[in-house]
Amino acid sequence: MADKVLMKGNEAIAEAAIIAGCRHYFGYPITPQTEVAAYMAKKMPKIGGCFLQAESEIAAINMVYGVSSTGKRVMTSSSSPGISLKGEGLSYLAGSDLPALVVNVQRGGPGLGGIQPSQSDYFQATRGGGHGDYHMIVLAPASVQEMAELTVKGFDLADKYRMTSMILADGTMGQMMEPVSLDFDINPQPEKPWATTGTKMEREHNIVNSLSLVPEELEMLNMKRYERYKVIEENEAMYEEYMVDDADIVIAAFGIAARVSKNAVNEARKQGIKVGLIRPITLWPFPKAPFEKAAETAKAFISVELSMGQMIEDVKLATNCKRPVTLCNRVGGMIPSPEQVLKAIIDVNNGGVK
Amino acid sequence: MSTKQFLFSGFGGQGILFAGKFLAYKGLIEDKQVSWLPSYGPEMRGGTASCSVIISDEPVGSPIVSNPDMLIAMNLPSLDKYENAVVPGGVIFADSTLIERKVNRDDVTVYYIPATRLASENGTPTLANMIIIGKVLKVLGDFSEDAVRAALGKVISAKHADMLEVNLKAMQLGADYE
């Protein structure tokens, strides 16, 4: 495997973005994602790209808005408190149907919170993050390899559907090193006839805009956007299944929680408990199909999260509350241990937890 | 081995993360599955630094090492904190220059290496970490000079290529220490 290199998750995101053709990065320092900015600061000037440290998260996301308006691939990255600041820009990007890649390497909250890993921005990410009716495509990597792959995928999906793709990682994914292969097939970028590149006096002027003062028109815009979202829900949901086929108990977990859960699943299997794991890779669109299917045969679900229980709501929705869903969690920067997850599995298996 | 879990811990500045990175790279070169996870944040500035390294024939599950097969403790707080986390039958490497007490457990193998003193005497006071790593590889039965050179080449930047031999010598020192 000579083509593999050891990289931090944050660095893998940055390198993959460059490979995907992104030449503009704007950001503001915040732990635990600063390596993305540092990597870009080093690389961009050497390849004719632009790295600019913005005066704030708000400015950074609006610089992204500017570059995206011209049709070029562009990204920003931050961590939880910084993403809240970007919320305004995320809403405007959605309202103007602009593609962008935004990375959230989550830390514990609310408020300034801590700097250790967390998944407590799940609601914020999957429900849009800012004001108004909209979605982002939310990608949840569970390895450094996926940090890179989903970055490339994120740019493609963003361009295809003219919306924001968010990489929803956490401090562990950002900071850990694993072997990565950066040998990607890069798809050509689509034409963007809507972009504000200057009319060259050859066409009517293009307008990038999210203002729409006539309610009937704004309603129509929202409806159209949601038709597009429906196509995405039907076609773009991604997930991994692990030993689900014969499972009595199914764990739902993404990112680092899925990694920990896999250990627990292996251990529980050794003890003869039939348990499996569904790992959503897209959090929006949430992969409903594997949960619907599992709900027909499995007896119970466990949602393992680094939050007070956010994804669990989507698990309940996807299973139509047909089976009990319990929560196994740690928060505030703590990570559940495989033993904790194993205990949750055993408890559910014994029917001890409702 | 199928899976080995290592926990490196010490003061920030002792090269804890570097030592872990070296071991991970060595695993990668040998076609193993590896992960390296550092502690991060303000604690890096002179406080406790630690990193989890997993080297396995299987895909690595959780990258967090809570119960190491091998603990490399480079200061007393690290030993205090992690001694009891080591799996029974595991191994503890302790820098006995900085850790004056003995390990309390009798179900683990312990190697006391005065790494900080050896590093100092060797004229390379910053390489106590690599002295201990030398011993780790020796105990693992895995100290081949070619593999070590290749891995060092990955973690030492071309700019500091002259440091490769120095690191190798430090590791040899640790490997030979009885």
Added chain:
Amino acid sequence: MAVVFDKPHALIDVPLHYCPGCTHGIIHRLVAEVIDELGIEGRTIGVAPVGCSVMAYNYFNCDMIEAAHGRAPAVATGVKRADPENNVVFTYQGDGDLASIGMAETVHAAARNENITVIFINNAIYGMTGGQMAPTSLPGQVTQTSPYGRDPKHCGYPIKVCEMLSELEGPEYLERVTVNSVKNIRTAKKAIKKAFQNQLDGKGFSLIEVISSCPTNWGMTPQAALKWIDEKMIPYYPLGVYKDRSAEKEAE
């Protein structure tokens, strides 16, 4: 027959939504004339603010972007950096947008000497929302949110944007003009043209502050409003060039 007065090509022939007597129309025209004269319409991208001129994107014939409130300089930074050789970028912002909610973006774009042109409309009031106190409202000025007159002891003093930015090393050009007379309109156009020319010459950040009137929310006739500019605004906000780095260099 020789045409002596026509609509600039860079301005689209549609009715503007501005109130009667508002000077936005004049300033739009000046910007469009400059774009015509410099022959840059095909590569100009304008950034509209939130405020009375929010719908400027419907009036300028060049490509246009509507920015979030106060963020136009950041958006313009992105547009400029996307293609610095080709793109000519201007923002058109009011006082609430530029000097209140967007002050950080303004100051930092200036500090970076971002190679963009900023047209700053200062009419000392929030027009679109119906006449509230602006960061540039004068001491004693009565507005909907300072009904007893702006009391600096309670809500601070007006911000003199040109003076403040002139202390920065970054910006290339800062000038304050007004459009309440033919003579002043001519000066304003010269300043706006220079601000665009500076960008074409790669000189960097140019901001033209245009003291404007708001007859509706000032509660005056258009004529009285133009007079109020002379009597009240200009004494507080003196016209003139506040920074011209190239000229300063030449003078040295």
